[in-house]
Amino acid sequence: MTDVLQNDAWRQAHLGYLMGRALQRFDARVLVLMAHNVEVPLALSNLAARGQVSAAHIHVTRHLALQGSRLTDLAASAGITKQAMGKLVDQCEAWNLVTRTPDPRDARARRVAFTATGLIWLKAFQDAVAQTEAELKQAVGSQVATVIAIGLEAYAA
Numbered sequence: 001m002t003d004v005l006q007n008d009a010w011r012q013a014h015l016g017y018l019m020g021r022a023l024q025r026f027d028a029r030v031l032v033l034m035a036h037n038v039e040v041p042l043a044l045s046n047l048a049a050r051g052q053v054s055a056a057h058i059h060v061t062r063h064l065a066l067q068g069s070r071l072t073d074l075a076a077s078a079g080i081t082k083q084a085m086g087k088l089v090d091q092c093e094a095w096n097l098v099t100r101t102p103d104p105r106d107a108r109a110r111r112v113a114f115t116a117t118g119l120i121w122l123k124a125f126q127d128a129v130a131q132t133e134a135e136l137k138q139a140v141g142s143q144v145a146t147v148i149a150i151g152l153e154a155y156a157a
Helices: 002-006 014-037 042-049 055-063 073-079 082-094 116-140 142-156
Strands: 097-101 106-115
Touching: 014 042, 014 055, 014 116, 042 106, 055 073, 055 082, 073 082, 073 106, 082 097, 106 116, 116 142
Parallel strands: none
Antiparallel strands: 097 106
């Protein structure tokens, strides 16, 4: 126990911490690029630029199926609670990124789907992710970036 209390540098040096920090940096860069994308409606750009759109909102962008998803499926895919996803979807709906419609397979359920504006946002997300990945490759080198990608794919599987 004394070793832990005397040397706690490991808490900011282990892989989980580093992966979390890398994800925060990656998502922050993606949001900056999206805020400056000329295709994104000005209101959304302003929200993103002022930090109103956060990495949490990226969960919706990242996990919502193109044909739409039930809220429970969307939350499960993002690894967050249905209630938390519901709040994110409420905000995205207010920003006209998504809409809720009746689920044709279950009258009790609703589907969340991208709006036309949401599809523009999704394209901006795709472009921002591609640029951020290119910046990562430039920062660490193409071979290291490839090893990182292969390693993370294997670990996440």
